[in-house]
Amino acid sequence: MALALQTFATVKDANVALKAQGTCYFGGGTLVVRAANEGDISVSGLIRSTDPALSAIEVTGGKVRIGASVTMAAIARHPDLGTLARAARAVGGPAIRNMATVGGNLFAPAPYGDFAVALLALGATVSTDDGETPIETFLANRDGSRAIVTSVGFTVPKAGDFRFLKVSRVKPKGISVLSIAAMLEQAGDGTVSSARIALGCMADRPIRAKAAEKALLGRRLDQDGIAPALAAAGEGTSPITDPIASAWYRAEVLPVHLRRLLLS
């Protein structure tokens, strides 16, 4: 394996080093080292930064900022991030969670990226040294992105507003058939006043279920109320086919699992 790792104290210096051809940022390494072990020779230089800000979690006044190098295990055990623990624990087994970073999850191709699905529903922003980008724009443009992600930020959801579901065949740990995250706010009369629904494995990266979101507005979260949203759930999706499930199967079961999540 011809890989060389370069470590920089600052993100700025690491960003400069990433301009060299054949380089790639190294987060927790669960995907890049695996690719190298499988014989991927497109990457010859791994670049990382040990800047402590990348490993910090800050929770102030209902706002959260999670450094890109924070692992899924660190999120799952953080006392102020209880609402997100389920999504963090959905990633891999215990050893993977001790290594897998938030930054890497934003780039993980389907069937991976379960935590990014949660961040998409939360309406997170993604920060680099060049500024902040809404996660939806970031995900859409990630293939051309070379800048190191430094953190993600979002508002802590109120208890009960955020829901997350990962469907896998192997229990308790398995790769996603699909994952769904939803941020749902309800008015005093119980009708949905705002909805953001994110889907994993229903495209090559996490996407919003915008037609379903629209169909939920003003409706109650009961069988009748959610029916139009379930009918619209597949709009705009192009599920992946892999050894876990075919695109057809994923499309078939999406409304079933969305129903469970919305009625839960």
Added chain:
Amino acid sequence: MAKVPVQFTLNGSEKAEFIDSGTTLLNALRDKIGDTSPKGGCHQGTCGACSVIIDGELRLSCLTLAETCNGAAITTTSGLSEGGVLHPVQRAFLDTFATQCGFCTPGTIMAAKVLLDHTPNPSRDEVVEALSGNICRCTGYESIIQAVLLAARANSQNAA
């Protein structure tokens, strides 16, 4: 390929080596340092046979670059017995017949040890969750789960 120095503690003893940059910890441990207890099953993070404990956390040595472990304390299954006496988890694996071909065993024992270090009296569900990254093709898992629960009981009896 440039050589880089690595220095860490392995099962309590200092190790220092020059390795090729980009060498995985699994390859460094097995081929350079001579600790063959972590096994290379898949080199993809899927089987857990290469599991080791780094600074108290379970990690996959096949996906860890050795040079990121400078200054770390690493534990592998070969470092568990003391003076010829097996670690309670090892003893329990023998007592419940939780090892057959043995290929998964050193990784599974690491996962079990790290669980019991943090959660001395785990529930069955906690054991299943803790072992969920370790694949065994022989035992059917039940005897492994029983081994971990037995080791937990043995620990709490010793502590009482």
